[in-house]
Amino acid sequence: MSQQQVLEKLKKYADFSQGGNGSYKAKKDDATITIHTNGKVQIQGKNKEKIEQEINEILGREEIYENNKQLFIVYGHDKIAKEQLEYILQKLDIQTAQITNNTGMTIIEALEKETSRVHAGIILLTPDDISLSKKDYEAHKDNIEGYIHARARQNVILEMGMIMAKLGRKNTIILSKGEVETPSDIDGIFRLQFKENPKEILKKLVERLEECGFVIDKENVFKAMD
Structure with a gap:
């Protein structure tokens, strides 16, 4: 799924705006949601697991990008x-x-x-x-x-x-x-x-x-x- 496709699916979930390096970012429930140029989604901050689950349900997949580095x-x-x-x-x-x-x-x-x-x-x-x-x-x-x-x-x-x-x-x-x-x-x-x-x-x-x-x-x- 491309970045624009992910953005389209999540536009009602959170208010995204252009971020750095071609990404899109939004704030929701004390967490930051980032949609990267490759379509991967990254969650940082509080309520991370809850938001990941909600986004996975919207996207119909389990491809949340974990920043495990x-x-x-x-x-x-x-x-x-x-x-x-x-x-x-x-x-x-x-x-x-x-x-x-x-x-x-x-x-x-x-x-x-x-x-x-x-x-x-x-x-x-x-x-x-x-x-x-x-x-x-x-x-x-x-x-x-x-x-x-x-x-x-x-x-x-x-x-x-x-x-x-x-x-x-x-x-x-x-x-x-x-x-x-x-x-x-x-x-x-x-x-x-x-x-x-x-x-x-x-x-x-x-x-x-x-x-x-x-x-x-x-x-x-x-x-x-x-």
Whole structure:
């Protein structure tokens, strides 16, 4: 069924208007209904199951599009930055997954298990460690100030590489807090940098999430700004 056919069948059910990316949107009972260009229907918000059932009855089918895409978060020791990011993603109505390793598996095994069911990943690079090359130390041991750099935890860098290998660069979003040293191999990969709170880059983050295939209600973007 095409988008216009679905729209015609649902026009008496809700008041649809043109949305972004060629979609049509409507509000009903504290939920957002989106009709995508391919004719798929997505429901977000309260009373989701009730509205899905009603729309299925109208359309005579069970093809409601579930936004089941999950986002994997890799983070270090900065729990505040992690919680700030989680708050934003929660307001954007995006499901997230993290490593919960209480099964006796190694971290790598747990990560491989999680990435098998996620669509995209966010790597949160925070200045948790400091680094100094042996060469710089030997040459400037009497005054090493200016040669010490902040960097992310090494396990975060390892997991970043695994995420990129598993999900691809297009589905990997790298966020860096402050001036944090990164491997030279990712210099050509697009990164979003913020100073204190990921809210500073909310607009660009939403754009990247949409590029990864997530459908984001614009009203939820305003909620994430609070």
